[in-house]
Structures are given as structure tokens and as C-alpha cells.
Amino acid sequence: MINQNILSLKQSSTLLINEKVKELRINGKEISHFGFGQSPFPIHTSIVAALKENAENNHYLPVAGLEKLREEIVLFLKKNQNIKTTKETIFIGPGSKELLYQSILIFDAEFLIPKGSWVSYIPQIQSKGGVYHILETNFENDFKLTADNLNAFFKNKAPKKQTVLILNSPNNPTGAVYTKEEYKALALACRKYNVVVFSDEIYSQINFSESYSPSISAFYPEKTIVFGGLSKVFSAGGYRLGYMMLPNELQALQNVYKSLFSETFSCVSSPIQFAAIKAFEYPTDLKKYVETSAAILKKISEFIFKELSEVKIECTKSEGAFYMLIGFNLHKAAILKLGISSSFDLANYVLENYNFAMLPGIDFGFKKEDFFFRIAFVDFDGENMMKTYQKNQNIDTNFIKENSPNIFNGVEKIKKFVIDLQC
Incomplete structure (x- = not known):
């Protein structure tokens, strides 16, 4: 059956x-x-060269990911997304898509999806029989979720479980980017309703006016999980490497994530992880x-x-x-x-x-x-x-x-x- x-x-x-x-x-x-x-x-030639140099590496790596790679991601986030963290909070997976899915499996929650969100969020929730709610947005605001939208939802609904909001900026499908002011307002609403945020930042550096896009984690650090990877910024979708960053308040979940990873994908391909180090060094x-x-x-x-x-x-x-x-x-x-x-x-x-x-x-x-x-x-x-x-x-x-x-x-x-x- x-x-x-x-x-x-x-x-x-x-x-x-x-x-x-x-x-x-x-x-x-x-x-x-x-x-x-x-x-x-x-893909930039430096990343390809790093992959070739490590093609013979056939070792299983730590479940959380190569230590050197996690250290480089910490530096990358600090320099290029204004996010401060430590290597212990970083996990490497076979694409941010998979890391989002594993997070959806882990959280016993009701999921909040703004109208105008990536195609896979809802099917991933449905695959585990989860509950989700579509949050109203409008064309005039390029379908970005506002604090008013979030407040209206909680005014009319009474979720029975923890709620998880999935945000994506720059956004697929709209191309919209949340401003710092919009994130500040959303952070206040999230804090008010004790919402956990999955912040999908896979396109962060593909920004048309700045070197990177703002992150809600700067305003709601205690309960925002950040996701990123190689596929979009570094044009390496087929490499299938993503990362996630657990916030300090959710560090108790480290062993939960490691256990699930160890029983599913074990670890990301060794040569790909070594190549990713070169990407996240992000030279000039x-x-x-x-x-x-x-x-x-x-x-x-x-x-x-x-x-x-x-x-x-x-x-x-x-x-x-x-x-x-x-x-x-x-x-x-x-x-x-x-x-x-x-x-x-x-x-x-x-x-x-x-x-x-x-x-x-x-x-x-x-x-x-x-x-x-x-x-x-x-x-x-x-x-x-x-x-x-x-x-x-x-x-x-x-x-x-x-x-x-x-x-x-x-x-x-x-x-x-x-x-x-x-x-």
C-alpha cells in the first residue's frame, strides 16, 4: 500500500x-x-578547478558537513550577508531544498505560506500530511507578506500547534526583495506570536541594487533558520549542496538534525564539499x-x-x-x-x-x-x-x-x- x-x-x-x-x-x-x-x-572556473582537484576524495565526511566548509560559510555570512554565527550552527545538505524538507519533517507545526511562494513548499508539507495556511498578499506590494497580513491571520485563526513561517527573499516567483523596514515589522509580529521562521535566502547575492539582500535573522535572530547554497548565486544547481544555520534558541535541535541526516543522506559528496569551500571563500x-x-x-x-x-x-x-x-x-x-x-x-x-x-x-x-x-x-x-x-x-x-x-x-x-x- x-x-x-x-x-x-x-x-x-x-x-x-x-x-x-x-x-x-x-x-x-x-x-x-x-x-x-x-x-x-x-560555474566559475575556480570552483570547477577545486572540484577536479578533489575528485578522488571518496571519504564519508561528518554528518554536519566538512569543518573547513562550515567555517568558510560562517565568514561568508558575516562578510556578505551581515549574519553572525558560529560553525556549530551550520549544517551541510544535498541542496537547500532537501534541508528545507528535512526541517519540515522535524517540526511538528502548522506552516504559514505567503501567497506567491516557491512551488515545493506546499508539496513538501503535504508529503508528511502536515497542515498549512496560505497567507494573503497583494499585487500592489509585489506579493510580499506584511506584518498586517500576519496579524490578520492570527486574528482570524487559532493554530493548534507551533507555527512556522516560510519566507523567501529574493523571491521565487516574484523577484521581490524584502526591505529592512519590512523585515523589522515582520519580526515584531513573529515575536508576538512565537513564530519560527524558515528564511530561504538561496538567491541572496543576486540582488539588482545591493551586494546582498537583507535577512530577517538580523531582526529576529532567536527563531530564524537561514537556508542557502550553491545553486543560484554560484550557478551550481547540479552540484546539490546547500547549508542551513540554526539560531541559538534552537540549538537543542542539533542532535535531532544530525540523527535524521545520518539516517537519510548521511553526508554530501566529498568532492562537492571541497569545491564549495572555494565558492564560499568568495574572492574578489x-x-x-x-x-x-x-x-x-x-x-x-x-x-x-x-x-x-x-x-x-x-x-x-x-x-x-x-x-x-x-x-x-x-x-x-x-x-x-x-x-x-x-x-x-x-x-x-x-x-x-x-x-x-x-x-x-x-x-x-x-x-x-x-x-x-x-x-x-x-x-x-x-x-x-x-x-x-x-x-x-x-x-x-x-x-x-x-x-x-x-x-x-x-x-x-x-x-x-x-x-x-x-x-
């Missing part, structure tokens, strides 16, 4: 759309792929590399925002990561006339008729009738783009058309869809 909680899950939307687009392209379709969020830039050339990638992504996001806004597509303002939520609610009447009433059906319609791949809002905590969709603007040759950008840092429409044609053509396709709706 199969566990019904697991049986009810479907394949991750992001991975599923990636496979579907690959299949369509093999069959000759020219798909503009805005559905999958993987960094388009190559690597830091500049990350800053350049963020600068390119910023220009692309601004281009998309301008072009889509002109045809009355609602767009969140990306301030980091490589995502944007776009909405067709201003064209809802015309879409309903097509016989389409859900974001899932509209995503399929646009893919089949306009060769444009995007993910429906229902996967991110929205109601099925909300016509919001996540787009990831990474369908370009990152290596070539970076070389060209270093020669000419003026990214205008012609630059995007020449160096990221899939992005340019994709924007034209989705604009054509809107124009066709008006005919």
Missing part, C-alpha cells in the same frame, strides 16, 4: 515544464522557455562575476517589465533572482471567451498556440482562477552574454535581441497573445 500523502503528489512543476519543453524542442518546436529557473551562467574575482551576472539579469528584467506593461500585462518589479510574476487579469473577459477559466489551462493554451512556456499561479499558492504566472528570464547563453557585456555594458533592446533572442522573441510572443485577445 502506497502512502496516500505521497501518492497525491505530482512531479515538481518546474522540472516537469523543463522536460516538456525539451521534448517539444526535440520535435522541432521553437519554444521560448520561461518556465524553468536555472542560472544561465557557467568571483564576487565580481556574481555582480556581473546580477547586472545582466537586472537589465533583462527591466526590458521585460517595460515591454509587457505597455500591453497591460501586470508585472511584479523584480529586484533580485531571475523571476517575475505576470498577470492577465486585465484581459480576463477576453480569456474567458476562449473557454479558459484557470491559470493551468491558460498556460497550456499559450504553450500550444504561441510556443511560450510559463508556470501557472496555482503552483505558487494562487487560486486557479487567478491569471498570474511565473516567468523565469534565463533562456539565454550566459557565457556568451557575459563576454559581450564585459565589452559593452549598454544593454538596450538591440543588445537583448542579438544576445538573448529567446528572451526577445518570447516577449514578442506573449505580446502577440495579448494583441490577439483584443481582435
Whole structure:
């Protein structure tokens, strides 16, 4: 008999759309792929070199992770995210996704998910038969959770267990970044209701105006668990290495985490951990590399925002990561006339008729009738783009058309869809 909680899950939307687009392209379709969020830039050569140097290391490492790596992460957090901690609070796992999942398993809690959150939070909770609540957010605030939203929830609900709030900034799917002031207000509300926070900071250095994004742990250090890793900032999704930082007030959970890790993944691949040391040393050339990638992504996001806004597509303002939520609610009447009433059906319609791949809002905590969709603007040759950008840092429409044609053509396709709706 199969566990019904697991049986009810479907394949991750992001991975599923990636496979579907690959299949369509093999069959000759020219798909503009805005559905999958993987960094388009190559892994920095210094990290690759470190991996090669340690390829023969076949030893099991400590369950919590390589000591030298945890020490480097402590220094990285202090210098590059203004978070002070010690190596004893750091745990290494096979991606922040897995560390989040193991944390969800450990906490006997009710989980609070802001509307406009990463696709895997809810399925991970569902897999253990857990309870979750979608917290209301709004487009005008780029779907960021506010203290008022949190207060409204607790005013209307009486959770029976400890509550855990999962926050993500820079945000997937919106690209929004929480400010220090917003975090200060949220911290007060979290403290008032004794909320534990899982702070997913996997995109922290991919910030379009600063070298890193604020962390709620600076204002709510006692009960914030911070998650990060290699996949986004360092373009190393396939390396599968993440870290988490336990706050001082939750240090009693150290042995609980170690016990669960030891009975599941044991430890992260040895060569990968040694390579990660080089990443988290974050030397000047690597830091500049990350800053350049963020600068390119910023220009692309601004281009998309301008072009889509002109045809009355609602767009969140990306301030980091490589995502944007776009909405067709201003064209809802015309879409309903097509016989389409859900974001899932509209995503399929646009893919089949306009060769444009995007993910429906229902996967991110929205109601099925909300016509919001996540787009990831990474369908370009990152290596070539970076070389060209270093020669000419003026990214205008012609630059995007020449160096990221899939992005340019994709924007034209989705604009054509809107124009066709008006005919």
C-alpha cells in the first residue's frame, strides 16, 4: 500500500515544464522557455578547478558537513550577508531544498505560506500530511507578506500547534526583495506570536541594487533558520549542496538534525564539499562575476517589465533572482471567451498556440482562477552574454535581441497573445 500523502503528489512543476519543453524542442518546436529557473551562467572556473582537484576524495565526511566548509560559510555570512554565527550552527545538505524538507519533517507545526511562494513548499508539507495556511498578499506590494497580513491571520485563526513561517527573499516567483523596514515589522509580529521562521535566502547575492539582500535573522535572530547554497548565486544547481544555520534558541535541535541526516543522506559528496569551500571563500574575482551576472539579469528584467506593461500585462518589479510574476487579469473577459477559466489551462493554451512556456499561479499558492504566472528570464547563453557585456555594458533592446533572442522573441510572443485577445 502506497502512502496516500505521497501518492497525491505530482512531479515538481518546474522540472516537469523543463522536460516538456525539451521534448517539444526535440520535435522541432521553437519554444521560448520561461518556465524553468536555472542560472544561465557557467560555474566559475575556480570552483570547477577545486572540484577536479578533489575528485578522488571518496571519504564519508561528518554528518554536519566538512569543518573547513562550515567555517568558510560562517565568514561568508558575516562578510556578505551581515549574519553572525558560529560553525556549530551550520549544517551541510544535498541542496537547500532537501534541508528545507528535512526541517519540515522535524517540526511538528502548522506552516504559514505567503501567497506567491516557491512551488515545493506546499508539496513538501503535504508529503508528511502536515497542515498549512496560505497567507494573503497583494499585487500592489509585489506579493510580499506584511506584518498586517500576519496579524490578520492570527486574528482570524487559532493554530493548534507551533507555527512556522516560510519566507523567501529574493523571491521565487516574484523577484521581490524584502526591505529592512519590512523585515523589522515582520519580526515584531513573529515575536508576538512565537513564530519560527524558515528564511530561504538561496538567491541572496543576486540582488539588482545591493551586494546582498537583507535577512530577517538580523531582526529576529532567536527563531530564524537561514537556508542557502550553491545553486543560484554560484550557478551550481547540479552540484546539490546547500547549508542551513540554526539560531541559538534552537540549538537543542542539533542532535535531532544530525540523527535524521545520518539516517537519510548521511553526508554530501566529498568532492562537492571541497569545491564549495572555494565558492564560499568568495574572492574578489568571483564576487565580481556574481555582480556581473546580477547586472545582466537586472537589465533583462527591466526590458521585460517595460515591454509587457505597455500591453497591460501586470508585472511584479523584480529586484533580485531571475523571476517575475505576470498577470492577465486585465484581459480576463477576453480569456474567458476562449473557454479558459484557470491559470493551468491558460498556460497550456499559450504553450500550444504561441510556443511560450510559463508556470501557472496555482503552483505558487494562487487560486486557479487567478491569471498570474511565473516567468523565469534565463533562456539565454550566459557565457556568451557575459563576454559581450564585459565589452559593452549598454544593454538596450538591440543588445537583448542579438544576445538573448529567446528572451526577445518570447516577449514578442506573449505580446502577440495579448494583441490577439483584443481582435
